[in-house]
Amino acid sequence: MTERGGPLARQGAMACVEALQYRLHAEARALGAAATNPARLRHFVLASRLAADLWLRHVQGPDSGRPLHRRMADALGLAAGAPAITAAEPPPPPAAPVGGPGCVTVLQPFEPPNDRAEWLTYQALSSPLPLRQVPRDAAKRIDALAEAAPAFAAPLKEIRRTLALAAHAGRPSPRIRPVLLVGPPGIGKTWFARRLAQALNLPFGSLNLGGATDNRCLQGTARGWSAATPAWPIAEMSRLAAPNPVLFLDEIEKAGGQRESNGRVHDTLLAMIEPESASGWFDECLRSPADLRNVVWIMAANETRGIPAPLLSRLAVHHIAPPPASAFDGTLAGLLSGIAGDIGCSIGELPELALETRQALKRSFASHRNLRRLRAQIEECLGIAAEEAMRASH
Known part of the structure; x- marks a missing residue:
């Protein structure tokens, strides 16, 4: 109602949120007696989660001791009127949000669509x-x-x-x-x-x-x-x-x-x-x-x-244009670094390419200037060099 209704609907929803806040504040005083009544305790927990979700959605951030209906009115762009329900004691101010300027809350609190365990991983995004x-x-x-x-x-x-x-x-x-x-x-x-x-x-x-x-x-x-x-x-x-x-x-x-x-x-x-x-x-x-x-x-x-x-x-x-033939040396070094990273080793642990092999790769690169093709050729040459090194060691 607060998101899609007209002004009167939003004011009514705002009054409902305010009434829920006051009701929960009064209910919390009797929470000790509710421990012997599981149904009442469950109702309180669900209502508290609803109130917290509404609060975070429409009244984000810390505020002063201004009345709830005024804060809600500012959040919704409405004229602040008198609260629909009064109480002897105002509700406690909301706690300051957790996290600093270097933190981001990606998601607002949400209810999982079903009981799959994977939704627990997304709950972490609702915290800073x-x-x-x-x-x-x-x-x-x-x-x-x-x-x-x-x-x-x-x-x-x-x-x-x-x-x-x-x-x-x-x-x-x-x-x-x-x-x-x-x-x-x-x-x-x-x-x-x-x-x-x-x-x-x-x-x-x-x-x-x-x-x-x-x-x-x-x-x-x-x-x-x-x-x-x-x-x-x-x-x-x-x-x-x-x-x-x-x-x-x-x-x-x-x-x-x-x-x-x-x-x-x-x-x-x-x-x-x-x-x-x-x-x-x-x-x-x-x-x-x-x-x-x-x-x-x-x-x-x-x-x-x-x-x-x-x-x-x-x-x-x-x-982006294809790299020039003059950039072969830097391109070769970058591709060798990427291949070593994919294998999980350092460049020095790769087989050494002979001078004739490097010159052949350079001539081929000058004709096609395609990095994907050059990488495939380098991997093939490294494989041949590795096989020769293994045969030589045996």
Whole structure:
């Protein structure tokens, strides 16, 4: 009623919330006697949870000793009238919220849609979570990444400026404008997104939208369905236990869906990245607003055709060209580092590539300039070198 009703309905709902607060305050005095009455105790607990949910939804943050109806009126944008129900004693003021300026409460308190145990993992998002802070040497890390991936110098330059501005303002967890990388397949867009997350010391999640026929892969499934699932960003923040992960969306120009029937991915994504709507994006499964403002969005596409103009206008679009042949040495070092990381070893523990092999890889790279193809060739050469080393040792 407070969210969708008219002024009179909202005033009536406001009076009901106030009456519930006063009733609970009086009921708490007799809570000792309720211990012998389980039904009464259960009723009190359920009513307290309802009152707390209403309070957090409409009257967030600490306040002075102003009457409840005035605080509710300010929260709902109504003229404050006299309280509908009076009491001898006012209710106690709400407790100050837990957490500091470096913490974010992603979800408001919610009731799980069913009794599946997985909902316990999402409950952690309704408590303040600390923002992951970028390292102090983030600028040096960005410079090192720019040397390893010169084709991505433009987006890295913009991100470096954002980090500098945030550091000047004393904010160790900056909000970065969503980035769209446009370029042909195989030039390292996914590789770059992973390395950027590592440089910023932020957890990483990825989703391919190429085969999406509706928005359920991003928006989740609404409550009422047997397989109800929260939105993908909320699921990733729960899995990664961080309110500001790097979330990578690949092939966004190929995302499907119809606005009239099953929902379009682009419309859902637009609401998730728009600052005003991202601050209270409503999840239809958990039936709770979620704060998505701190997510670092990196997106990739082969072309901009197929992406709506309203979505493009909210993205930092960077067209990425294939790396030049002169960047082979840095590209090779970066790919070797990535291969070693995937295996779980250091670069020095990889088989050494002979000079003739490196020169052959360089000539091949100059002809195709495709990072995915170059990595496959490097892995094949490393495998051959490893087999030769094993035969030599025996």
